[in-house]
Amino acid sequence: MQNPDSPPMLLLRNAKVFAPESVGLQNLLIGGGRILAMSASTLEPPSGMAIDSINLDGARLLPGFVDGHVHVTGGGGEGGFATRISPLPLSRYTHGGVTSVIGLLGTDDCARSTRELVANLLALREQGMGAWGYSGGYHLPPTTLTGSIRGDIAFVDPLIGVGELAISDHRSSQPTLEELLRIASEAHVGGLMSGKAGVIHLHLGDGPRGLDLVRRALAESELPARVFNPTHVNRRRALFEEAIELAAKGCHVDITAFPVEEGEDAWSAADALQRYLDSGVAAHRVSVSSDAGGCLPCFDAEGQLSHMDVGTPGALLTTIQELLGRDLPLERILPAFTSNVANLLRLPRKGSIAVGNDADLLVLDEEARLTDVLLGGYWHLREGKTMRRGAFEPLPSAPPFQSSSD
Numbered sequence: 001m002q003n004p005d006s007p008p009m010l011l012l013r014n015a016k017v018f019a020p021e022s023v024g025l026q027n028l029l030i031g032g033g034r035i036l037a038m039s040a041s042t043l044e045p046p047s048g049m050a051i052d053s054i055n056l057d058g059a060r061l062l063p064g065f066v067d068g069h070v071h072v073t074g075g076g077g078e079g080g081f082a083t084r085i086s087p088l089p090l091s092r093y094t095h096g097g098v099t100s101v102i103g104l105l106g107t108d109d110c111a112r113s114t115r116e117l118v119a120n121l122l123a124l125r126e127q128g129m130g131a132w133g134y135s136g137g138y139h140l141p142p143t144t145l146t147g148s149i150r151g152d153i154a155f156v157d158p159l160i161g162v163g164e165l166a167i168s169d170h171r172s173s174q175p176t177l178e179e180l181l182r183i184a185s186e187a188h189v190g191g192l193m194s195g196k197a198g199v200i201h202l203h204l205g206d207g208p209r210g211l212d213l214v215r216r217a218l219a220e221s222e223l224p225a226r227v228f229n230p231t232h233v234n235r236r237r238a239l240f241e242e243a244i245e246l247a248a249k250g251c252h253v254d255i256t257a258f259p260v261e262e263g264e265d266a267w268s269a270a271d272a273l274q275r276y277l278d279s280g281v282a283a284h285r286v287s288v289s290s291d292a293g294g295c296l297p298c299f300d301a302e303g304q305l306s307h308m309d310v311g312t313p314g315a316l317l318t319t320i321q322e323l324l325g326r327d328l329p330l331e332r333i334l335p336a337f338t339s340n341v342a343n344l345l346r347l348p349r350k351g352s353i354a355v356g357n358d359a360d361l362l363v364l365d366e367e368a369r370l371t372d373v374l375l376g377g378y379w380h381l382r383e384g385k386t387m388r389r390g391a392f393e394p395l396p397s398a399p400p401f402q403s404s405s406d
């Protein structure tokens with residue numbers, strides 16, 4: 001007998017698996033929220049067990065996305081308290097294929113706290129998501145739960161590093177090299193103590209100093225390059241060139257999937273990832289994140305602020321669809337959204353399809369639309385229809401898009 005509270009047993013047949021590497025047609029046995037077996041030959045489920053057998057008919061099966069930069073508390077607050085954003089509901093993540101998030105505080109690490117951040121991470125975990133986060137925020141001294149970055153990483157389960165600490169930005173604390181090194185060492189040592197990643201996730205602003213502080217930190221300290229993880233590196237084209245050079249020295253760099261206007265001095269996430277991969281620098285040292293829940297200012301034709309929008313987890317899938325439309329192979333682009341993030345951040349059982357890993361899986365149809373989402377072994381989206389939603393969300397109703405069967 002199966003415990004009614006545990007995820008169902010599933011047999012997924014004829015899935016074209018991108019693990020993220022392409023491993024061809026596979027059958028997967030799923031139970032207890034994990035991948036129990038995967039084989040190119042027929043899998044026999046244990047006898048006497050109720051099992052849902054599904055033929056995917058060669059559709060593409062991928063690991064759920066690991067979004068490395070998400071304002072899980074809601075971000076914003078830079079245009080007055082009325083511009084503070086509420087937390088996104090669960091289905092905004094699942095409908096975008098995001099099954100794990102790294103939560104963080106941004107500019108508003110004053111009205112918002114690490115306590116609130118951890119509460120939101122735990123709320124996402126209760127609803128089946130993978131959820132970790134960073135201690136601190138834009139500013140120094142950093143906001144923490146235990147009084148130190150090192151203590152937060154060592155003792156607070158979901159906290160795995162510090163960030164997004166702002167540099168080269170008018171909104172930053174203007175940290176000096178010594179201050180940056182001190183806080184990076186706190187993250188590194190906290191990570192060593194707890195077996196966590198211990199990274200410093202750095203928000204890069206538009207400032208001309210770019211990544212100079214990080215280059216000096218690498219040159220003048222013993223800290224490993226992997227500790228420094230700059231993000232928003234595609235916001236200026238010259239900054240992106242600096243980021244590629246830094247990746248060649250061992251840093252993992254993160255591209256943000258924000259909207260880029262025609263003629264803007266920035267690269268879209270699709271352009272940036274393609275350029276990075278073409279550069280020949282280690283393909284495992286790049287990732288793409290959404291900045292979901294963060295504030296996106298929108299400007300009219302005259303350059304006036306017309307309204308503000310909110311970053312969405314769906315930007316990751318849109319970026320992948322754009323790159324597939326340019327005929328880039330899925331296995332080439334997928335690591336930046338899955339395994340690269342999980343490996344850098346040492347997230348167990350996430351970011352790849354392998355026996356023993358969590359059953360966080362996505363199905364793409366022929367037009368690269370997301371038709372199915374399995375989160376911890378439960379269907380949240382099945383053949384384009386919502387099966388589960390988060391707390392306070394309306395019950396399943398309209399599908400996120402019209403599928404041909406409707």
Ligand code: ZN
Pocket residue numbers: 106164203204232
């Ligand atoms: Zn930022």
